[in-house]
Every structure is written in structure tokens, then in C-alpha cells.
Amino acid sequence: MARLPVYLRALNGLHEAGAGTCSSEELASAAGVNSAKLRKDLSHLGSYGTRGVGYDVEYLRYQISREIGLTQDWPVVIVGIGNLGHALANYSGFSSRGFRTVALLDADPAQQGTLVAGLKVRSFDELDAIVAEHRVAIGVIATPASAAQSVCDAMVGAGIRSILNFAPTVLSVPAGVDIRMVDLSSELQILAYHEQRKAAADATVPPGGVVPA
């Protein structure tokens, strides 16, 4: 489920707050979801709660981590070291959660050799060797849209089966390869869409609630 990471973060928050146990109601509100939904999600992993008591924070934290696969180490390569690639390479949220950036690649020779987040940017041609050496399973694409599909194909060819794509293009991959897309400008466009509808609603029904003649 896509909500497990949210639950895990909420649990970490409760843990830091000193909670040894928590009810589904508490955890649900911390995660911003319905308590019934949370219980149903957790029950898919197994019966880790105690009726009349709740969930043991520490135990549930471990179980979710294990379910997601955070108890093991995930080597990651980032391709495309522009503004976004820089930010991703430096993002502490990755390394602190079991993800280890093993290489930064860029096709531009001018970028190669520069030091970013303690790693030297290497040539995109080294992808195959790096993936084989570190058993990389996850690749991140932070290139311009024009290069994304060819980078994606190369990743798949090298054996990568999970790709996080920040380039604003739909990528086609063979079956068995997972893609998740993060499209920054789409997010803003969706907000603008809702904002426009809110503005239109305001125009017909102003703050006082009276419809203008």
C-alpha cells in the first residue's frame, strides 16, 4: 500500500513524543486518514495490535519497516545532475531511510568529475558497470524530458526494475518494471485548477453569502 510510509512517519513522530503504545484513532489522526482505513491497512500485514490496548509503537514500527523493505539497504543511482539532481543528491530524507546513493551520473562532460554531496559525478556510460557492481535496483531520472526515455531504456537494460521519474514525460517500460512519476508542474497545475474554481465560486457567492444582483 502507498500509505505505509505515511503511517511509518506518523509512528516515528509518536515514538519521539514518547508514546509506547497508541490506538488506531491516534495514529490515524497523526497520519491524516480514517481510523477504519488504517486498521484495515494494518490488518493486511498481520494482527499486530492488541484489542482493548492498541498498537505497540516500537513493534509496529519494525513490522512496517520490514514490510516496506527498509530493514535492508537499497543502493540508488541518480541520473541527471541539474538543479533537481543536486537537490536529490543532497536530500537527507533518502539516506536516513535505508536508501544509499551509490552514484551520480550525467551525460554532460562538463558536469563529470565535479563533487556533489560527496560523490564525484561520473559518465552515464558507466551505468551498466555501476549497476552490476552495487546490485542497484532503483534508479532516479532527473534529466530533461528529451533524454528521459533513452535513460530509462538504458536503466532497464542494465537491470534496474524500479524507476523514480522526475522528468515531465510518460515513460514506456516493459512489464515487470515499476515506474513512479513525480511531476512538479502538474502538481501546481492541479492546484491552479482548484484555485480557479474557488475564485469562480467566490465571485458568485461573496464572503457574506449573498449572490450579487
Place this chain on the structure above:
Amino acid sequence: MARLPVYLRALNGLHEAGAGTCSSEELASAAGVNSAKLRKDLSHLGSYGTRGVGYDVEYLRYQISREIGLTQDWPVVIVGIGNLGHALANYSGFSSRGFRTVALLDADPAQQGTLVAGLKVRSFDELDAIVAEHRVAIGVIATPASAAQSVCDAMVGAGIRSILNFAPTVLSVPAGVDIRMVDLSSELQILAYHEQRKAAADATVPPGGVVPA
């Protein structure tokens, strides 16, 4: 609908490829969705297609842009000029689609005054004045998680009603305010989850398809 931006990008691609008209099938495959779904989505905006012919690329492009609200100009403020804030400020995908970054804010005095993407980083205290002056409706939060809720509250207080949140925390907002969350590490965790399941499947059924004894 959250798919309109995807359709719009696919249309732009077809436009650059020189297509004057396109069928729902073509557009759907370019956008990576089912053609029936695409037709139903578009029919919600109005009857912009011609039976037996398809959709006029240019006309449909304009209609979707208008529906999303991209024909108008959306001023945006970005709060938190760390690695991610830098990348967002420099991201060309925003400015090229009707979004105009009018201010970069940071609570850290050391950041204030530095030039990022041609804009001087200003103090977070100026939020109210900037929002009022530029009629800002959209805010972007790129701060650490610990500061996100207070920044969010300040944005709402200043009149912002649409927020794009990159901080790894669930934010609570009053009704009428829209939040979209982009959680980078969650995306990786979801990939890891699927990757782990794929690895487990491989272990039971190796490439040859034979179950080990």
C-alpha cells in the same frame, strides 16, 4: 481532474510533432491511459471533438489550458530556500506554464539577501505584505518538517488557499484550503516495497520458471 495536465503535455508533444488533429486513441497512448477514459474525461469539459475525425490539437490545447487556468498568470511564493527550494526556484517547468515565482522566503538570516534564480531571498516576515501586494494564491513549502506547519499556518493567515508541500509531514488546514503533498522519500519507499516483492517472487520462481527444491 488530475489527468488534465498529462493530456496537455501529450498534446504539446503532438503539436511539436506537427499533428493538426489527433484521435482519442493516439492521445490516450501518448498520455499512457485508456482511450475510453480519455474520451470521458474530455467530454466533461465539453464536446470539443468531431466524430469520424478526432480532436483539433490546437483547439483542445487551448480548451484544456483554459479549464486548468493556465491562460491566467499565477503568482507563487516559495518558502524554504534549501537544496530543494533552490531547485524549485530554478525549475523552468514552472515559469513556462503560467506560474511566476514572485518571492523566495527563508527564516534563516544567513540566506536572506542572497540571489537565487535572479530573485533576492527575503525574510519570512514579509509573507503577508508580499501575498497582499501580488495577490498570491499559491504557496510552496520546501522547509524542514519541523517548520512546515507553522509556515503553513502563516500562509493560510496571509490568504493563501492552495499549498504545495514538500516537507515530509501531514499538514492540517482549515476547510477551503487545498494541500498537495509531494513526498520524495515516500516515493522511494513505495518503489522499495514493490522491488522487495519482485525479489521474493524471483527467489521462489527463478528465471527458468522452476521452483527450487
Place this chain on the structure above:
DNA sequence: CTCGGTTTGTTCCCACGTTCACAAACTCCT
């Protein structure tokens, strides 16, 4: 030991979104 209060796990139901399938409508060719 028993009883009341509490919380999980689960079942049922509803609503939404997706997909199939087809009628309506348009173009082109003869």
C-alpha cells in the same frame, strides 16, 4: 472470577472510477 469499558479485526454496504460496448455523427469515395 466476573463485569464494564475499551480497542482491534472484520463484515457489509455504498459510491466512485474504470472499462466495455454501441449508437450517433462525420468524412471520403464513388
Place this chain on the structure above:
DNA sequence: AGGAGTTTGTGAACGTGGGAACAAACCGAG
């Protein structure tokens, strides 16, 4: 003009996910 071919728009079935409600199970007090 008429028919064949094509493509949109939509009505109906389908499946999936969410929410409310309830039974089972646990704790603590007396």
C-alpha cells in the same frame, strides 16, 4: 447522393476502495 469506414460521446456493467457498524478479545477493578 449514398454507403462504407472511422471516431466521438455515452449508457451500462464491473471491480475496487472507503466508511460505518459490530462482534471478538483484552485489561483492570471489585
